[in-house]
Structure formats: structure tokens, C-alpha cells
Amino acid sequence: MKIALLGYGKMGKTIEALAIKRGHTIVLKCDNASDIDFKDADIAIDFSVPGAAFNNITTCFKNNIPVVSGTTGWLERYNDAVTLCQANHGAFIYASNFSLGVNVFFELNKTLAKMMSNLKAYNVELEEIHHTQKLDAPSGTAITLAEGIIANHQNYTQWELDTAGANTLPIRAKRIDAVPGTHSIAYMSDVDRIEIKHTAHSREGFALGALVAAEWLLDKKGVFTMKDVLNIG
Numbered sequence: 001m002k003i004a005l006l007g008y009g010k011m012g013k014t015i016e017a018l019a020i021k022r023g024h025t026i027v028l029k030c031d032n033a034s035d036i037d038f039k040d041a042d043i044a045i046d047f048s049v050p051g052a053a054f055n056n057i058t059t060c061f062k063n064n065i066p067v068v069s070g071t072t073g074w075l076e077r078y079n080d081a082v083t084l085c086q087a088n089h090g091a092f093i094y095a096s097n098f099s100l101g102v103n104v105f106f107e108l109n110k111t112l113a114k115m116m117s118n119l120k121a122y123n124v125e126l127e128e129i130h131h132t133q134k135l136d137a138p139s140g141t142a143i144t145l146a147e148g149i150i151a152n153h154q155n156y157t158q159w160e161l162d163t164a165g166a167n168t169l170p171i172r173a174k175r176i177d178a179v180p181g182t183h184s185i186a187y188m189s190d191v192d193r194i195e196i197k198h199t200a201h202s203r204e205g206f207a208l209g210a211l212v213a214a215e216w217l218l219d220k221k222g223v224f225t226m227k228d229v230l231n232i233g
Contacts, residue, residue: 072140096140098209
């Protein structure tokens with residue numbers, strides 16, 4: 001598989017190293033896909049920055065290049081990207097987190113929210129911790145977790161950063177140097193606490209998931225998620 005890397009920061013470099021180990025070739029490395037010649041690429045993997053992601057993704061569609069994107073902070077334009085993908089008969093996977101373990105954690109989170117929905121004594125709090133270089137807060141992973149709770153728990157209709165209230169799920173975001181990513185959901189009552197947590201030990205788990213997604217997406221058409229890739233949920 002010949003890969004164009006859109007975004008060559010720490011994640012891009014981790015993907016490059018793992019891709020080579022898996023027998024793939026990196027044919028292009030850039031931060032902005034405008035005016036880039038994709039002729040040697042089979043697929044693109046985008047881990048750029050929020051301001052560049054939409055342009056990178058849609059440029060791939062226009063060049064008939066399947067694209068896997070893990071950039072967060074641009075999702076106000078996600079539906080536009082889906083529309084453009086479909087109009088160009090492209091192939092697209094976006095995930096707020098490509099870690100295989102996190103995607104299992106997403107489903108566990110939904111199941112627990114359903115189980116806890118009728119237990120009025122419990123309040124929910126979501127916390128995420130990332131390295132200080134992370135540009136967006138809360139993380140895309142935390143937002144996905146919050147949306148999973150809201151869809152499956154009758155007490156919550158919205159989330160807010162650092163704010164709790166009636167029908168509002170609070171997300172606490174912390175930035176600590178050298179933390180790849182930790183997400184926890186706690187259900188708290190006066191008598192006990194139930195908590196689930198995912199802790200990433202390195203970026204390699206995210207890189208592996210992105211490459212697995214790219215390998216799966218190659219030669220397909222349409223808009224997919226990691227649930228399709230892993231056949232879960």
C-alpha cells in the first residue's frame with residue numbers, strides 16, 4: 001500500500017515507522033494537501049491540524065484518493081465532508097480515536113450508560129487527560145464518549161466543558177506533559193463509585209488502528225467508521 005501522510009508531526013512519524021514495518025511505502029509527506037500530486041498514492045492518512053483537515057480530506061476526494069482521518073477539532077464541517085465524499089464517489093473513515101482498544105471502550109461506554117440510565121442516585125462525570133501539545137479541548141475521543149452517554153442515558157441531553165448542571169454532562173479536560181491520552185467515565189453516588197477507564201501507553205496504538213483502517217478501506221467506496229472496520233457494536 002502506497003500511503004500519503006497528511007500531517008507529519010509526532011503521529012505522522014509514528015504512522016510512518018509502523019507502516020514501513022507492515023510492508024507499506026510512504027510516498028508523500030506534507031501538512032497541506034493543496035496542489036499536491038497524488039499520482040503515486042493508493043490512500044491518504046490525515047493527522048494534520050484542525051485548520052487544514054477539511055481541505056486535506058476534500059482534496060483527496062477530488063483526486064479519487066481514499067482517506068482516513070484522525071484529526072479532531074474540525075467536526076463542524078464533517079457533514080460537508082460526507083456530502084463531498086458521496087458526490088465524488090470517494091472513500092472515507094473518520095475516527096476521533098483509531099486505537100483498537102478505545103473503539104471497544106466506546107461500545108463498553110454505551111452499554112454501561114444504558115445499564116445506569118434508570119439509577120437516579122448516580123451522577124456521571126467524564127475526564128480526559130492529554131499532553132500539553134494537544135490543540136483542542138475537550139478531545140475528540142471525550143466528545144465521542146459524551147455523545148455515547150447522551151444517546152443511551154435518559155438524564156443527559158448535552159455536554160459542557162468543565163460545567164455540570166441539569167441534564168448537562170460535564171467533561172473535565174486536563175493537559176499534562178507526556179500523557180498520550182487517558183479517558184475515564186465515573187458514575188458517582190453517595191455510597192459508591194463505578195468507573196471505567198482507558199489509558200494509552202504510547203502513540204503506537206493510534207497509529208496501528210489508523211493503518212488497520214487504511215488497509216480495510218482500500219478499494220472500497222463510501223463513508224465508514226471504526227465499527228465497520230472492527231465489526232463491533
